[in-house]
Amino acid sequence: MTPLPAAPSRTTPADFSTKADVFVxxxxxxxxxxxxxxxxxxxxxATVVAAEIxxxxxxVSAVAAAAVALAAANYxxxxxxxxxxAVVPYAVSHSGSYWLLESNxxxxxxxEPGVDPEWLMMPYTTLYEIDALDQYGGASSFTDTTIMAxxxxxxxxxxxxxxRPGTWTQTANRDYSAICPNAEFKFARGAVISHGAYTxxxxxxxxxxxxxxxxxGQITLSGDVKEAFLEWFDTSAGTNYLAALTxxxxxxxxxxxxxxxxxxxxxxxxxTAFTSVHGITINGNFATLDIGGTDDYGHGxxxxxxxxxxxxxxxxxxxxxxxxxxxxxQASGIFLQGSTNVVIDNVQIKEMGxxxxxxxxxxxxxxxxSENIQIRxxxxxxxxxxNISITGGVNVQIIGGSNKSAGATSxxxxxxxxxxxxxxxxxxxxxxxxNLNILIEGVEFxxxxxxxxxxxxxxxxxxxxxxxxxxxxxxxxxxxxPEVVTNTYIVGNTFVSGTYGLLVNxxxxxxxMSITNNxxxxxxxxxxxxxxxxxxxxxxxxxxxxGSVGPHAxxxxxxxxxxxxxxxxxxxxxxxxxxxxxxxTMLFYYRGLFSDETIIRSGSNRYRVLTLESNMYGNxxxxxGANINMYTTAAGDQGDGxxxxxxxxxxxxxxxATTAQLNDSTHAINTAAAKVAGYEVFNTTTGRYVYAAGxxxxxxxxxAGGQTAHTPIP
Numbered sequence: 001m002t003p004l005p006a007a008p009s010r011t012t013p014a015d016f017s018t019k020a021d022v023f024v025x026x027x028x029x030x031x032x033x034x035x036x037x038x039x040x041x042x043x044x045x046a047t048v049v050a051a052e053i054x055x056x057x058x059x060v061s062a063v064a065a066a067a068v069a070l071a072a073a074n075y076x077x078x079x080x081x082x083x084x085x086a087v088v089p090y091a092v093s094h095s096g097s098y099w100l101l102e103s104n105x106x107x108x109x110x111x112e113p114g115v116d117p118e119w120l121m122m123p124y125t126t127l128y129e130i131d132a133l134d135q136y137g138g139a140s141s142f143t144d145t146t147i148m149a150x151x152x153x154x155x156x157x158x159x160x161x162x163x164r165p166g167t168w169t170q171t172a173n174r175d176y177s178a179i180c181p182n183a184e185f186k187f188a189r190g191a192v193i194s195h196g197a198y199t200x201x202x203x204x205x206x207x208x209x210x211x212x213x214x215x216x217g218q219i220t221l222s223g224d225v226k227e228a229f230l231e232w233f234d235t236s237a238g239t240n241y242l243a244a245l246t247x248x249x250x251x252x253x254x255x256x257x258x259x260x261x262x263x264x265x266x267x268x269x270x271x272t273a274f275t276s277v278h279g280i281t282i283n284g285n286f287a288t289l290d291i292g293g294t295d296d297y298g299h300g301x302x303x304x305x306x307x308x309x310x311x312x313x314x315x316x317x318x319x320x321x322x323x324x325x326x327x328x329x330q331a332s333g334i335f336l337q338g339s340t341n342v343v344i345d346n347v348q349i350k351e352m353g354x355x356x357x358x359x360x361x362x363x364x365x366x367x368x369x370s371e372n373i374q375i376r377x378x379x380x381x382x383x384x385x386x387n388i389s390i391t392g393g394v395n396v397q398i399i400g401g402s403n404k405s406a407g408a409t410s411x412x413x414x415x416x417x418x419x420x421x422x423x424x425x426x427x428x429x430x431x432x433x434x435n436l437n438i439l440i441e442g443v444e445f446x447x448x449x450x451x452x453x454x455x456x457x458x459x460x461x462x463x464x465x466x467x468x469x470x471x472x473x474x475x476x477x478x479x480x481x482p483e484v485v486t487n488t489y490i491v492g493n494t495f496v497s498g499t500y501g502l503l504v505n506x507x508x509x510x511x512x513m514s515i516t517n518n519x520x521x522x523x524x525x526x527x528x529x530x531x532x533x534x535x536x537x538x539x540x541x542x543x544x545x546x547g548s549v550g551p552h553a554x555x556x557x558x559x560x561x562x563x564x565x566x567x568x569x570x571x572x573x574x575x576x577x578x579x580x581x582x583x584x585t586m587l588f589y590y591r592g593l594f595s596d597e598t599i600i601r602s603g604s605n606r607y608r609v610l611t612l613e614s615n616m617y618g619n620x621x622x623x624x625g626a627n628i629n630m631y632t633t634a635a636g637d638q639g640d641g642x643x644x645x646x647x648x649x650x651x652x653x654x655x656x657a658t659t660a661q662l663n664d665s666t667h668a669i670n671t672a673a674a675k676v677a678g679y680e681v682f683n684t685t686t687g688r689y690v691y692a693a694g695x696x697x698x699x700x701x702x703x704a705g706g707q708t709a710h711t712p713i714p
Contacts, residue, residue, distance in 0.1 A: 002029060078136050078153045082108045091122070093135065095155045098122040129160040129186070144170045151179040158182045165190030170198050170215075177203035177222045187212050195219070209259065211235065213247065220252045227283075228253035230264065240267045240292075249274045249282075249301075256280060258287035258314070265290050268297035273335075277306045284314025284347070291318045291331075291352075298353050302335040303342070305362070312345040318352035320384050333383075336370045338362040348379045349387075356380040361392025366426070369394050377401045382408050385416050386423040387448070390435050397439045398422065407449035418456070419449035421471065425456040426483075434458040439465070446470040454478065455485055456506075463489045470496040479508025488513045495520045501527040504535070512537045520545045659685035665697040665712035683709070 008019035076082055079092035079099070086108035090101040099113035100120045113119040130150055133139055137146030147168065150161045161180070165188050174195075176185070180203065187207035193200060195215035203223035213219045214235040221228060233247035241264045248256055258264065266289055282301075291298040300316040303309060316333040331353025336342060337360050349356035357375060362368040369392040376397075380387035382405040390396055407419020418425075421443075424435050435458065445452035445467060452471040453464060456478050462485075464475060474495040479485045485508065495501030501520040504510065513535065520527030520543065527545045661667045662683060669681065677694050681701070690701040690709045701710040 002033060078149055079108070079113050080152050081136060081149055084108065093130070093153055095153070095157070129162060130154065131162045131164065133162075133164045133166075142166045142168045144168065144172065144174050147176065148174070148179070151176050151183065154180040154183045156180070156182055158184075160184040160186050163187045163191040167192050167194050170195040170200060173199045173217070175201040177201045177220075181223065193219070207232065216243070218250050219247055220250075222252060225253045227255040227257045229257055229259070231259070238265070240265055241289075242266050242268060242272065245289075246272060246274070249277055249280070254280055255283060257283045258285050260285040261287060263288045263290050265292050266300070267292040268299065271297055271299065271302065273302040273304050274306060275304045277303065277309065279308040281310040281312070282314065283312060286313050286315065288315040288317055291316070298331040299335055300333040300349070300352075302332075303339045304337045305368075306336075306339040306342075308341045309339065310343045310345065311347055312343075314347045316347070316349045316352070316356075318350065318383070320351045320353045320382075331384075332356065332358040334358070336360065336373065338365075338368040338370060339373075340371045342370070342372070343374045343376070344378060345374075345376045346378065348381075349383070350379075350381040352383040354383065354385045355389045356383045356387045357389075359388070359390045359393045359396060366392060371395055373397070375399070375401075379404075380421075381405055384414075386418060386420045388422040390422070390424050390438065391426055392435065393438065394436045396435070396437070398441070398443060399439070400442045402444040402446070403448065403452070404445070405447040405449075408447065415449055417450070418454060420451040420454040420476075421445045421448040422453045423451075423456065424454065424459050424462065426458055434460050435462070436460050438462045440467060441465045443467045445474070448472075451476040455488070456480065457483045457508075458485070459488070460486045462487070463491070464493060465489070465491045466493065468494045468496065469501070470498070472498045473500045473503050474498060475502045476500070477502075477504045477510065477513075478506035479510065481507040483508040484511065485509070485513075486511045490515045490518060492517045494518070495527065497521065500529060502529070504530045510535045510538075513539075515540045516542050518543045656682050656684050659683060659710065662690065662701050662710040663712055667712075670697045670699075670712045 005022045006019055008016045010016060074089040075091045075093075075098070076086075077092065079094040082092060084107065086101055086105040088101050088104055090108075092099055092101075092108075092113060094113040097114075098121070100122055101108075101118060102120050103118050105111055105118065111118045114121070130136075130153065132146055132150040133142065136149035136153065137143070147161070147163070154161060157180075159180075159182075161183050163185060168191065170193060176183075178201070182203070184204040184206060185202050187205065189208050189210055191207070192211060193202075193213050193215075195213065195217050197215065197217045199217045199220070200213075201220040201222055203221075205221045205223075205225050209229045209231045211234050212232045219233065228248060228251050230241060230244050230248045233244035233251070234241055235243060245264075245266060262285075264287060268291075289300050291300060298318055298320075300318075301311065311334065318331060318333060320331070332355040333349035333352045334344060334347075334356070335358045344357065357378075357380065359370045359373055361370065371394040373393060373396045375388070377400040379402045381402075385407065387403050387406040388398065403421040406421050407415030407417070409415060422440060424438060426435070438459065438461070440453060440463070442465075446469075448471045451473045452469040452475060453467075454476045455462065457480065469475065474493070475490065477485060477488065483506075488510070490502065491514070495518065501518075502515065503526075504513075515528065516539070528540070528543075657667075657669045661669050662681065664670065677692055677699070680689055680691055682689055686709075688703065688709070690703060693700045693702050693708075698712050700708050700712070703709050
């Protein structure tokens with residue numbers, strides 16, 4: 001900084017003006033340099049202050065470190081576990097932190113850390129993991145008292161409680177979650193809670209896939225537990241997972257996981273059900289529940305009044321060939337009673353003692369049905385009774401997968417009725433409890449002993465769509481009085497082989513049935529047959545009968561509701577591949593509906609309206625027109641004085657025979673099985689049509705005017 005020149009003075013007037021001018025001229029530079037000096041001084045002052053703060057911080061850090069070291073060297077354990085006098089240095093843990101005593105106490109229990117000023121909380125020493133055994137159990141007390149002490153010390157903090165290897169005995173019901181809800185319970189391998197009949201609730205459990213619980217009281221795992229493993233609950237050394245399965249289902253964890261492709265033996269000695277379980281997913285990982293034993297109780301998963309169950313990628317093997325089974329046992333793979341919102345996805349169930357899957361109402365209240373059930377892409381095989389029984393279901397969807405060999409004999413275990421792939425019925429006839437809104441779609445049915453799909457009782461809004469049937473009887477609908485089956489839709493199915501494609505039978509009532517766009521292939525007897533039920537509002541349209549006999553033999557067994565509004569139209573009938581030597585028995589076999597002469601005549605049966613229109617036969621020429629003059633109604637056909645309207649087609653094809661054959665009573669054309677009064681045959685010898693005057697082998701053949709044309713003789 002530049003010094004100022006000498007200041008002017010009045011005592012020396014001679015140089016006053018000169019000095020004044022020089023002094024004033026120096027002032028601007030002085031001001032600039034003075035301001036710069038001020039900035040520099042302030043900066044140096046800040047540096048000095050910062051240095052002082054750093055020194056102080058180091059002093060504080062040193063004091064804290066010394067305190068922590070002192071506390072660690074004199075740690076006594078949890079404050080809650082201490083008694084008697086406390087002499088400094090003295091440290092404890094409490095409420096998730098470490099505390100150092102600042103003055104001696106005659107009784108340590110009278111002053112609580114965090115409450116009383118005698119305790120100093122150690123900085124940076126929040127408890128993140130504590131060892132329950134070492135810190136609260138004296139390194140030897142494997143008890144619930146030790147765990148309780150650890151929980152109390154942790155309180156609401158997010159600490160980890162380590163449970164060391166050993167058997168930890170529980171002497172009472174324990175809800176550890178209520179004491180330390182945010183703590184993580186970290187179970188080391190070999191750490192086992194032995195709880196007997198006591199219940200235990202553990203928050204935020206973590207552990208390896210090995211046994212950690214043994215007892216019959218329910219273990220509940222609350223808080224943040226991503227998934228539970230069946231192995232955690234096993235006490236049988238892997239020989240019988242039944243008890244573990246019970247704990248597993250009820251443990252409160254939402255995702256229950258089996259080890260991939262592992263086999264889990266399960267042996268029942270009584271029926272074991274899971275009641276009121278909600279919102280769980282059983283992730284099978286293609287593991288197998290292997291049902292063992294020789295008793296009558298070999299079921300897999302039995303749910304009563306449960307909700308939100310999802311079972312996926314699981315195998316259940318009932319091993320029924322080695323089981324002693326009594327009547328209709330409840331040995332089902334998955335058994336649902338009064339349960340809702342259940343999804344069974346990609347599950348394989350085989351060889352069950354009763355059903356692969358049972359869907360029903362509560363036995364004590366049939367109105368509490370199982371609702372909103374989805375069975376998707378499941379493979380069900382050779383259950384003793386049915387692969388699926390639905391006795392009380394609402395909104396049930398069975399989509400994809402396969403359904404095979406229900407009711408087939410397995411070893412010494414014979415099947416028991418109904419032996420159906422899927423059976424819709426009720427537990428008690430006349431209970432007025434319907435199966436409602438049932439969808440069967442895209443399922444492969446094969447080899448089921450009695451039926452692929454059957455309706456035997458109350459059912460409404462049933463859709464059977466896009467399935468394939470290779471069964472003795474593809475679909476059988478047989479309501480029993482007073483049961484009513486309504487709104488049944490059979491659409492787009494393929495019936496491959498067997499005795500019947502679709503059989504409608506029974507003594508009950510069928511109303512509003514649609515049979516459309518199906519394919520019937522090479523059935524031994526009939527592709528489609530109605531026998532005895534009282535039916536109304538039936539439409540059979542746009543089906544293809546390929547080598548099988550078409551709609552046949554409508555009967556009515558004295559019901560108060562007569563058959564009405566039966567429409568048959570737009571179907572195609574093909575002789576190709578039917579295995580018959582000639583075309584003489586395709587549609588006229590017995591009393592086929594499409595014979596010009598025997599349209600619906602069968603004794604005293606009554607039909608109010610029967611419509612046949614736009615059907616096709618063989619070479620795809622329309623069956624069309626109506627010629628009532630070709631058929632004279634009999635008194636029995638009128639019935640109850642009602643006016644019966646017949647509308648039928650004239651077939652554009654010929655059933656042929658020679659004069660010699662028509663005159664030979666031993667020829668097939670004259671057998672009772674083929675010959676029906678009014679039967680039309682084209683005589684290739686004479687080039688004329690003749691008609692059977694009766695059903696007997698020797699009944700004459702007459703021309704249209706009634707003149708005798710041929711008299712069969714032996």
